[in-house]
Amino acid sequence: MIPLSWYLIFAAILFCIGLFGVIARRNLMSVLMCLELMLNAVNINLLSFWSYLYGKDLQALVFVAIIFAAAAAETAVGLALIISVYRRRVTVNANDLDMMKG
Amino acid sequence: MSILQIIFLLAALATLFCAVKVVITTRMMHSAFWLVGALLGIAVLFAMLESRFFVVVQVLVYIGAIAILIIFAVMLTRKIMDENQQRMNQLWGLAFIPAGGVLAGLIYILSRWNAFNTTARTAPVNGEDIEALGKALVSPTGFMLPFEVSSILLLAALIGAIFVSYDRKGGGR
Numbered sequence: 417m418i419p420l421s422w423y424l425i426f427a428a429i430l431f432c433i434g435l436f437g438v439i440a441r442r443n444l445m446s447v448l449m450c451l452e453l454m455l456n457a458v459n460i461n462l463l464s465f466w467s468y469l470y471g472k473d474l475q476a477l478v479f480v481a482i483i484f485a486a487a488a489a490e491t492a493v494g495l496a497l498i499i500s501v502y503r504r505r506v507t508v509n510a511n512d513l514d515m516m517k518g
Numbered sequence: 519m520s521i522l523q524i525i526f527l528l529a530a531l532a533t534l535f536c537a538v539k540v541v542i543t544t545r546m547m548h549s550a551f552w553l554v555g556a557l558l559g560i561a562v563l564f565a566m567l568e569s570r571f572f573v574v575v576q577v578l579v580y581i582g583a584i585a586i587l588i589i590f591a592v593m594l595t596r597k598i599m600d601e602n603q604q605r606m607n608q609l610w611g612l613a614f615i616p617a618g619g620v621l622a623g624l625i626y627i628l629s630r631w632n633a634f635n636t637t638a639r640t641a642p643v644n645g646e647d648i649e650a651l652g653k654a655l656v657s658p659t660g661f662m663l664p665f666e667v668s669s670i671l672l673l674a675a676l677i678g679a680i681f682v683s684y685d686r687k688g689g690g691r
Contacts, residue, residue: 417520417522418526418566418637419634419635419636420634421634422526422530423563423567425625425628426534426563428620428625428628429534430533430534430537432617432618432624433538433541433617435617435620436541437540437541439610439616440606440607440610440613441607442605442607445546445549445591445592446540446541446546446549446605449550449553449588450540450541452557452580452584453537453540456556456560459572460560460563460564464567466641467567468640469636470640471639472640474647474651474654474660475661477569477572477646478655478664481651482664482665482668484575484579484580485671487579487584488579488584488672488675489671489672489674491584492587492675492679493675493678493682495588496679496680496683497682499591499595502594503685511607
């Protein structure tokens with residue numbers, strides 16, 4: 417059998433890869449993709465806790481379903497913002513979007 | 519090593535490889551395809567966690583909808599970051615500090631937890647009880663409020679996305 421720790425360590429590594437990408441990449445599109453990786457790592461964590469510890473309960477499943485809905489909403493709004501920014505500034509480079517800098 | 523462990527390791531390594539390629543690939547389109555690969559690997563892991571419903575949801579929602587949306591947006595914002603441009607920030611080395619710190623902290627805290635190495639499952643072997651989940655999502659004593667809040671969130675995100683990306687001046691830059 418697979419220990420719970422394998423899933424948790426895998427999810428931690430995936431989350432940190434996504435975190436690194438969110439911080440380090442310049443393109444807004446790939447920042448959004450790395451956010452998706454982080455959300456998926458969280459989902460794996462929730463489902464592995466459900467599978468190993470709370471298999472009779474439904475809370476984890478409801479939580480995962482709501483994270484799916486939130487991820488879809490986040491992607492839609494994020495892509496709309498990126499396309500809007502691209503239309504006005506002709507760039508999706510995060511370094512060029514500094515008009516709010518004082 | 520049992521066969522399940524080998525399948526887990528293969529799926530996990532493939533997913534991590536795809537995730538690393540998502541982060542380091544310069545061309546956005548290739549990066550989006552690597553993201554699809556990582557999402558497929560995660561669907562395999564969902565299947566190994568006995569969660570059949572969320573395997574289907576992962577393939578339908580993530581790969582079928584979100585990845586396609588990302589690919590469309592990549593095509594709409596193409597040709598801005600070509601290959602000779604730098605793909606990382608100037609200070610990208612500093613990003614290892616929070617990422618590595620979070621990883622080390624998570625593994626340290628989890629390894630002190632006494633249920634960390636448990637192998638006994640409590641989930642039903644034939645997948646989760648979808649009927650109970652569906653009933654709990656619409657019952658007032660169950661999870662009706664979060665369910666309705668998330669549907670309002672989706673509706674608001676839909677309207678907000680249309681409002682934000684709507685071209686008021688009609689066509690041009």
